[in-house]
Amino acid sequence: MSHDATNWAIKQRGLKPTTKIVLWHLCDRFNPDYGCFPSQDRLAHDCEISRSTLNDHLGQLEAVGLLRRVSRIDPVTKRQLPTRYILGFEPGFTPAKPTPCPESGHGHDAARKCSDAALDLAINAPAGALPCPESGHGSGARAVSDFCPEPCPENGQSRVRNPDTNLVREPLSKPVKEEEGAQAREAEFDRFFAELLGALGLDPAALPGWWQGWPARLHVRRWIDVLGLTEDRVIAVATASRRDHPEPPDGPKALDRSMARAAQREARAKAPAGAGAQHPDAQRRRKRDPSPRPSGDELAAFYAELVNSDRYLPANTISNTLRDAMLSRGLVTPERLRMRGVR
Template structure:
């Protein structure tokens, strides 16, 4: 429960004369101190409101009869009357609210800003497309290029064909070579945009196949042996008594074995290696 709501409940209890609140202020600093509460059945509960003032008196009967002292802190702390007045009946606390936390509407605002940014970006792209087709910046466009239908048609090249804005501009520029005059409407460019989308799709498939074949070749190719491994492998064949093909040992392999002292020249001659 908030402080303001609690204060409202206390005010209702005070109106029903079930409690009486005694507000105390420090006489030196004029700061409010802890409020005293007197229950209706306790001694010293204030009397009924008088017809003259419409209010009871603050404090207990003993405090009402005594003179204000710095110790009690019951005297006025400002130029206002020490007796409560109907003119100042309102509480200084804020009004209670049922929902104390108000969530900011950031998400709808952000979505609206994003939509505006996308529209502005498409407007720039559409103007660039018209320029690539040969339309002057301030020229009056043909009817088929005006309004939202033309923009919706162009958006289909992006959404349905998967073309980027850059590819659309490139394709529109290419059409000027065979058709210098600007088209009457975006529908005249559908065939060119579809061809571009097909070429891009075929290029993507070919590139994927090429990458796949490269990966397969890498997996098939065995790792190459080092010179030491080659020399040891063929030296084992030379030093053995098994069959040794004449073409098995070339000059480079022979030199590798001799440098590493894996075979002797006599053994090579014996095995028919020159």
């Protein structure tokens, strides 16, 4: 892991969220001494996407000049090794410049080093033959795929499925509407986030590091989703905080205490009248006669639902006893616990 590499990834602008996550995980796997060459299975697992989707985003990163992929083949077995990813900040980096073949219009110049005879040999090679060490065509190119071992040299069939190929066409009205709704919500949040930065006196063109990227936006979303504050209330609290402090906060975490106090005040204001002025005897009777505590099954089911959801899970919420109770009842999986930060 390299902090310089991940910081470089966070500073890149104009990328889609998933594309930026792929770039961040690539940089997280970067070693200053040896470079970056994680397998596609590892990258897809880290990014929680399929390999075909991963290849799409890698192609986008290569197209905008943020990385260059270098295929490697074992000189002994002729099997394909994990791709070497050269990142944009590495010394001597030059972005890939694909040039289509003048005959068929497919591929790069580097992929056309094999002669026509070598390509014919790769296509017509008998089963068990080794692939061409330069182009990777032939029956031995099945090192990382379950697809046909003889990709066509004309269309350069990928070793993974094409995510745009949908053999069963279904109505797209609902997914399209959901995507449009998600885009509208994202645009509305962008407007709100820009208004928040203005209330805090921050320049969007020169934001501090802790205000950049999706981590800052996710932190701000928690004030709304977890604390229950409205966007107008968040802006009001931020404006009041800015009046009390001459310098803007260096990150959203600095406003957590102010947002929590505002949420508590709103909760007390919404409480029924007289709820906080009970007689001392009534309070003592309530302490002597507590309501029945939830059973172990109820506690395990409640926290399992929280772990299996995408809601915010504070650190140290799940104790070892509660973790073992959920696992013994089959309510969660060890993989999901690790993904949510529960050890």
